[in-house]
Amino acid sequence: MTTHDGRLKAAFDAGVFVLKLCGDVRLTLCATLDNEAQRLADMPGLRTVIVDLREATNVDSTALGFLAKVALAVKGRLDHPPTIVVDHPDVRRMLDVMGFSRYFTLMQAPIAEPGGLAELPAVQADEEGLHERIIEAHRILMRMNEHNREEFQPLVDLLEAQQQRSDS
DSSP, X not given: OOTTBOEEEEEEETTEEEEEEEEEEOGGGHHHHHHHHHHHHTOTTOOEEEEEEEEEXXXXXXXXXXXXXXXXXXXXXXXXXXEEEOXXXXXXXXXXXXXXXXXXXXXXXXXXXXXTOEEOOOOOOOHHHHHHHHHHHHHHHHHHOHHHHXXXXXXXXXXXXXHHHHHO
């Protein structure tokens, strides 16, 4: 594994869940992100969710869709929205354009790294499962704002047409 390969780390302590994205986070990690979003939806004692992007060199749109799913999974369960810690200006600009500030608190200040931050094992997905997750991630992004709908509708249409052809 090179330093550019994407990795996910997580810790849960005293009601605070931290998800740290490292390196180049792409669609190959979307099954793992999806599992974490589903786990958060039912996690007892959850008070705060923090997503740390300070060590991420790239986060593709599929991974961003599953970060948005994290916010939707905990919506209404927390006293305040999940937090994204991001210090790279280009990544921050991308999050702003995609409407993440409506669903997350975006901050630049470093956070104390919790003890017990452990690397999450990658969840494998077959080609069909990966295809479905890519469509789901982009549908979530499209619901966030009109810019995303216009940006990702052609991709979703193409992927759904491919899926229909392979199903028939």
